[in-house]
Amino acid sequence: MATKPSIPKGTRDFGPSEMARRNYIFDTIRKAFKLFGYTPIETPAMENLSTLMGKYGEEGDKLLFRILNSGDYLKDSPQTLIAERDSLALTTHISEKGLRYDLTVPFARFVVQNRNDIQLPFKRCQIQPVWRADRPQKGRYREFYQCDADIVGSESLWNEVELLEMIDEVFRNLKVRVAIKLNNRKILTGIAELIGESDRIVDITVAIDKIEKIGLEKVQEELLSKGIKETAVEKLAPILELKGDNAEKIASLKEVLKNSEAGLKGVEELEWVVAQFDDLGHDCALDVDVSLARGLNYYTGTIIEVKALDVEIGSITGGGRYDNLTGVFGMPGLSGVGISFGADRIYDVLNQLNLYPEAIGESVKVLFLNFGEKEAAESMKLVKELREKGISAELYPDAVKLKKQMAYADSLKVPFVAMIGETELADKTVNLKEMASGTQVKFPITELASKIR
Amino acid sequence: MATKPSIPKGTRDFGPSEMARRNYIFDTIRKAFKLFGYTPIETPAMENLSTLMGKYGEEGDKLLFRILNSGDYLKDSPQTLIAERDSLALTTHISEKGLRYDLTVPFARFVVQNRNDIQLPFKRCQIQPVWRADRPQKGRYREFYQCDADIVGSESLWNEVELLEMIDEVFRNLKVRVAIKLNNRKILTGIAELIGESDRIVDITVAIDKIEKIGLEKVQEELLSKGIKETAVEKLAPILELKGDNAEKIASLKEVLKNSEAGLKGVEELEWVVAQFDDLGHDCALDVDVSLARGLNYYTGTIIEVKALDVEIGSITGGGRYDNLTGVFGMPGLSGVGISFGADRIYDVLNQLNLYPEAIGESVKVLFLNFGEKEAAESMKLVKELREKGISAELYPDAVKLKKQMAYADSLKVPFVAMIGETELADKTVNLKEMASGTQVKFPITELASKIR
Numbered sequence: 001m002a003t004k005p006s007i008p009k010g011t012r013d014f015g016p017s018e019m020a021r022r023n024y025i026f027d028t029i030r031k032a033f034k035l036f037g038y039t040p041i042e043t044p045a046m047e048n049l050s051t052l053m054g055k056y057g058e059e060g061d062k063l064l065f066r067i068l069n070s071g072d073y074l075k076d077s078p079q080t081l082i083a084e085r086d087s088l089a090l091t092t093h094i095s096e097k098g099l100r101y102d103l104t105v106p107f108a109r110f111v112v113q114n115r116n117d118i119q120l121p122f123k124r125c126q127i128q129p130v131w132r133a134d135r136p137q138k139g140r141y142r143e144f145y146q147c148d149a150d151i152v153g154s155e156s157l158w159n160e161v162e163l164l165e166m167i168d169e170v171f172r173n174l175k176v177r178v179a180i181k182l183n184n185r186k187i188l189t190g191i192a193e194l195i196g197e198s199d200r201i202v203d204i205t206v207a208i209d210k211i212e213k214i215g216l217e218k219v220q221e222e223l224l225s226k227g228i229k230e231t232a233v234e235k236l237a238p239i240l241e242l243k244g245d246n247a248e249k250i251a252s253l254k255e256v257l258k259n260s261e262a263g264l265k266g267v268e269e270l271e272w273v274v275a276q277f278d279d280l281g282h283d284c285a286l287d288v289d290v291s292l293a294r295g296l297n298y299y300t301g302t303i304i305e306v307k308a309l310d311v312e313i314g315s316i317t318g319g320g321r322y323d324n325l326t327g328v329f330g331m332p333g334l335s336g337v338g339i340s341f342g343a344d345r346i347y348d349v350l351n352q353l354n355l356y357p358e359a360i361g362e363s364v365k366v367l368f369l370n371f372g373e374k375e376a377a378e379s380m381k382l383v384k385e386l387r388e389k390g391i392s393a394e395l396y397p398d399a400v401k402l403k404k405q406m407a408y409a410d411s412l413k414v415p416f417v418a419m420i421g422e423t424e425l426a427d428k429t430v431n432l433k434e435m436a437s438g439t440q441v442k443f444p445i446t447e448l449a450s451k452i453r
Numbered sequence: 454m455a456t457k458p459s460i461p462k463g464t465r466d467f468g469p470s471e472m473a474r475r476n477y478i479f480d481t482i483r484k485a486f487k488l489f490g491y492t493p494i495e496t497p498a499m500e501n502l503s504t505l506m507g508k509y510g511e512e513g514d515k516l517l518f519r520i521l522n523s524g525d526y527l528k529d530s531p532q533t534l535i536a537e538r539d540s541l542a543l544t545t546h547i548s549e550k551g552l553r554y555d556l557t558v559p560f561a562r563f564v565v566q567n568r569n570d571i572q573l574p575f576k577r578c579q580i581q582p583v584w585r586a587d588r589p590q591k592g593r594y595r596e597f598y599q600c601d602a603d604i605v606g607s608e609s610l611w612n613e614v615e616l617l618e619m620i621d622e623v624f625r626n627l628k629v630r631v632a633i634k635l636n637n638r639k640i641l642t643g644i645a646e647l648i649g650e651s652d653r654i655v656d657i658t659v660a661i662d663k664i665e666k667i668g669l670e671k672v673q674e675e676l677l678s679k680g681i682k683e684t685a686v687e688k689l690a691p692i693l694e695l696k697g698d699n700a701e702k703i704a705s706l707k708e709v710l711k712n713s714e715a716g717l718k719g720v721e722e723l724e725w726v727v728a729q730f731d732d733l734g735h736d737c738a739l740d741v742d743v744s745l746a747r748g749l750n751y752y753t754g755t756i757i758e759v760k761a762l763d764v765e766i767g768s769i770t771g772g773g774r775y776d777n778l779t780g781v782f783g784m785p786g787l788s789g790v791g792i793s794f795g796a797d798r799i800y801d802v803l804n805q806l807n808l809y810p811e812a813i814g815e816s817v818k819v820l821f822l823n824f825g826e827k828e829a830a831e832s833m834k835l836v837k838e839l840r841e842k843g844i845s846a847e848l849y850p851d852a853v854k855l856k857k858q859m860a861y862a863d864s865l866k867v868p869f870v871a872m873i874g875e876t877e878l879a880d881k882t883v884n885l886k887e888m889a890s891g892t893q894v895k896f897p898i899t900e901l902a903s904k905i906r
Contacts, residue, residue, distance in 0.1 A: 129498065
């Protein structure tokens with residue numbers, strides 16, 4: 001078996017330097033979650049397919065990774081399906097489990113299953129990988145991490161404000177300049193009502209999204225060509241052309257949607273959230289954007305999306321309010337709102353902009369070179385002493401040529417190299433080389449820890 | 454779909470309090486890894502089956518969770534296998550990927566795949582879940598975490614000493630009293646040579662293991678009944694009865710194995726490791742135990758196993774040296790040594806002995822009660838201020854009855870509850886209740902952060 005081994009396409013290994021960068025991102029997000037009172041949970045990688053199926057649309061069902069049942073999985077499968085090689089229909093007989101597709105459905109399942117132990121409102125965060133059998137491409141992987149924070153059991157819009165605050169906190173700490181786009185599902189409902197075409201929301205938001213690129217006339221032509229009535233397209237004009245700052249946009253929306261109860265409620269919610277967020281004061285921009293139409297299948301109120309300002313990449317964080325997430329598991333009427341940080345895209349952004357602090361990924365602080373058994377034994381005592389003081393240290397394990405040992409120190413970017421050779425062993429000293437400056441000093445071993453500090 | 458949802462058997466959800474406990478364990482292990490210079494890597498949950506198969510014995514192959522190929526997986530499968538319902542043979546045609554079974558094989562695969570980017574010796578740690586389609590039972594799960602540290606590319610026994618040091622460090626920090634059992638595969642080879650029965654190592658170690666329980670005579674009877682020759686059983690007697698401290702055991706082994714080159718080499722290695730470890734000074738016991746026979750298929754030198762002294766549970770950490778881990782992937786001759794902390798069993802031990810520090814799992818430090826919109830807006834400003842100072846805080850999102858809000862504070866064990874009602878809003882003060890003592894004080898809002906500290 002001499003062929004070079006490989007990993008499944010769309011998956012990745014992360015070596016030490018990549019891990020240091022990724023952990024910097026995860027730690028920043030984790031710190032914010034803690035600061036804001038979101039406590040962590042974890043759910044299994046495998047869920048029953050009955051939990052996962054039908055939650056992500058037909059396309060999503062196809063993208064689930066399925067686990068083959070153990071043992072003689074074909075034993076009880078219907079003969080006709082086998083004979084007809086009906087892969088799709090046979091699947092339910094030979095596979096009962098799948099890998100989680102996101103963290104939201106497992107969270108909803110968790111809440112329902114543990115309803116008796118959970119104090120509402122329940123604020124949870126969850127940082128775990130998810131799996132999708134998507135066609136791999138640049139920036140899209142079959143295994144990637146989601147970092148979710150949700151609060152369920154409270155309809156208060158303060159939760160929205162808090163999540164926006166947390167987005168601001170995370171990206172300010174990561175030094176990524178972002179714009180937070182904000183919409184409300186009820187506004188989209190209002191727009192659909194206005195033009196009498198409730199089922200055309202997606203066409204309309206796609207059109208709104210194009211206005212800057214191709215102009216009002218072309219967008220109107222497109223809408224007409226898609227079969228939306230001329231009167232409706234006319235009524236839409238003020239929304240398509242929505243301009244100005246958030247206050248102006250909100251004022252226009254109020255005017256246009258004055259006859260839609262749902263629409264006005266959406267505008268009101270949006271206005272309140274924007275006002276509270278602004279009142280608290282922030283650097284990052286909050287953009288009212290009625291073309292924002294993510295999660296139309298489940299979001300019922302606020303819709304949030306975050307874009308990096310300095311990198312061309314899709315949404316790096318998104319979220320929204322859902323009024324019936326747990327209904328599908330038999331627990332209706334529980335409102336919640338949540339966001340998901342896309343760790344892998346954030347990683348791409350930080351890589352492109354090189355926004356990592358210099359100190360990350362540092363190896364051990366002190367490497368002791370190995371001059372032979374007696375010297376190594378003495379060095380190990382010092383290694384142990386440093387570790388007891390919380391200073392990371394190690395002994396090069398083999399007494400090989402110093403050139404090789406120094407190459408190791410260089411490749412690991414070790415800040416200090418310590419040397420106890422024959423002379424030092426005799427007079428109880430240590431030679432310490434600071435690698436950045438190249439300076440080398442010799443002093444009694446008793447002074448080592450204090451010199452390193 | 455009103456049936457209560459569930460998770461696959463053998464898997465677990467971890468809620469906030471369980472996560473706090475588990476993270477305490479993971480953080481302790483992670484801290485030791487860092488202190489000792491082991492840098493983290495991560496590998497994908499899914500590996501190609503060609504990577505996994507044949508590495509864990511026939512039994513292990515059966516315990517692999519297999520991923521069903523996407524799309525029309527039956528399309529290109531041989532008709533005969535389908536017609537004959539040959540589940541086992543069909544598997545290779547409809548499944549190309551599996552979930553990782555441990556972290557060792559993925560690590561070996563990683564080293565070979567990235568051989569050109571890796572500086573040897575390579576010290577890595579890896580903390581990730583693994584999956585086994587084992588029959589679930591108490592303490593055995595289908596998804597569990599392993600925490601591995603390995604060093605490859607060095608034959609030095611200092612690596613063994615360092616791993617023993619790290620075991621001591623981790624369990625001392627966790628306050629778990631342990632015994633570290635130590636053996637060497639070469640000693641077992643020597644014993645087998647001695648009695649002329651190289652393929653009976655397992656029978657012999659099982660017998661040695663029973664000696665304390667059933668006595669020498671019974672063990673000898675058992676060995677004879679298993680077809681081991683009488684002369685061999687006689688030669689074994691001194692090893693079966695191996696007594697005394699480590700030095701005495703080592704002396705006996707040297708005498709008994711004096712005609713076996715491999716055996717003497719094993720004793721010599723063991724002696725050196727014990728001497729260095731003792732020389733550095735420790736609290737935990739290091740027990741030479743020739744009945745220790747884990748990983749006989751791959752360990753070639755040192756064998757390590759850790760037992761908790763105060764809880765009846767299997768091995769909570771184990772490891773050893775392997776001379777040819779990467780050989781199966783086409784990279785022979787790379788020696789390594791590693792250990793794996795069994796996080797889930799360590800969790801069981803800490804739970805049984807209740808060894809967690811009191812402070813873990815603390816929620817936010819300050820909860821602001823919600824007295825209505827204006828008061829809440831003022832409270833949010835203080836929440837934000839506290840967070841900016843690194844103090845975790847939150848506002849109760851809804852202006853519901855105070856009794857309900859206080860019940861929430863109690864259930865989360867919030868240390869401080871802050872109140873800004875109508876009066877406090879007017880005179881710019883805040884009421885702070887320390888929940889443990891029940892004392893409540895009122896002061897200007899400008900003093901809040903300093904009072905909390």
